[in-house]
Amino acid sequence: MNGGDKVAEVLQKQGVRFLFTLCGGHISPILVSAKARGIRVVDVRHEVTAVFAADAVGRLTGVPGVAAVTAGPGATNTITAVKNAQMAQSPVVVLGGATATMLRGRGSLQDIDQMALMAPHVKWATRVTRVRRLVPVLEEAFRIAREGVPGPVFVECPVDLLYPADLVRGWYGAKTGDKPKGAGDALVQAYIRWHLRRLFGGTEGVTASDPRPVAAPEPDPALVEEAAGFLNRAERPVLVIGSQATLTTAGVGDLAASVRALGVPVYLSGMARGLLGPSHALQMRHKRKEALREADLVILAGTPNDFRLDYGRQVSRRAVLVSANRSSRDLTKNRRPTVGVLGAPELFLRELAGRLRPREVWTGWVTALRGRDGQREQEI
DSSP: EEEEHHHHHHHHHOOOOEEEOOOOTTTTHHHHHHHTTEEEEOOSHHHHHHHOOOOOOHHHHOEEEEEOOTTTTTHTTTHHHHHHHHHHOOOEEEEEEEEOTTTTTOOOTOOHHHHHHHHGSOOOEEESSSSGHHHHHHHHHHHHHHHHSEEEEEEEEEEHHHHHHHHHHHHHHHHHSSSOHHHHHHHHHHHHHHHHHHHHTTTTTTOOOOOOOOOOOOOOOHHHHHHHHHHHHHSSSEEEEEEGGGGGGHHHHHHHHHHHHHHEEEEEOOGGGTTTOOTTEEEESSSSHHHHHHOEEEEESOSSGGGGGGGGGTOOSEEEEEEEEHHHHHHHHSSOOSSEEOOOOOHHHHHHHHHHOTTTTTHHHHHHHEEEEHHHHOHH
């Protein structure tokens, strides 16, 4: 077993079905071992595509999507897609090849400071320096990618951790096999032997374990109750649901049921599109700006007040604004809500629906919005 197989073992345990890549020598053992374990290796034409594909898998399945890219230009080519995953809050694990541990910073092939490159764009960037650390570090990477506000992580895996130990010792043996020519040469050879023992030592019994469950952050019940009170008094409520509400992929059906139970007219954006099917009576598609300006209560579920809502200006200042978001930063971006609920928006809507029933007074409001929607369809 080599380090590449250790990596593949973790991927298999984590439920990874696809590994996206552009093949490179630094990462080949990962690809070989993944394929041997039944993980489909998808070789693309550009590394940015590998991470975009991993992002899509993460969004659709809830299991972090995985891309493996080679050192140097392989890593630099991913940046646009990594940044996209960060902004979209998608769970993604990027495995980056790297030069041998003893050659970092010495001008070896495709050796650049990948950690400095990746750090601003990921939740966590780390470098593995010993074979026995591959399993626990990767398991931690999967956990971090999923917990709280999901996002991409980067794990740098040097080439000498991934290939078989005997082969790597052969590489280094070219430096240590000859009789030392002096005290300095002898010291270098002794250091290399020590480095190899450290590199491969302690791997016995290190195996991948089943993934630990990562629970969606629960909203504060008191804040849910406060929001329910405002909604119960509202006459023209509007609900806006964004991608973040669909991060718990297994709970999307429950989310749709909660929206139907609330009876509030809803606008769907991002990955939430399609949540209620093609023609549900509560789903509005057009004239959202006008509806938000006329509403006396607006609920933002997993949607920040960014450019899509004109930085919060689309919501009337007279309206009660309720926002539920996993991100404390997005919760108050550009506008502070009347009730700000830090937690998973899908759980917030589920608990809110459990406290309320649709009100008759909303019927006329829903009918008016539907009429406006139909008129716009005819114009189109």
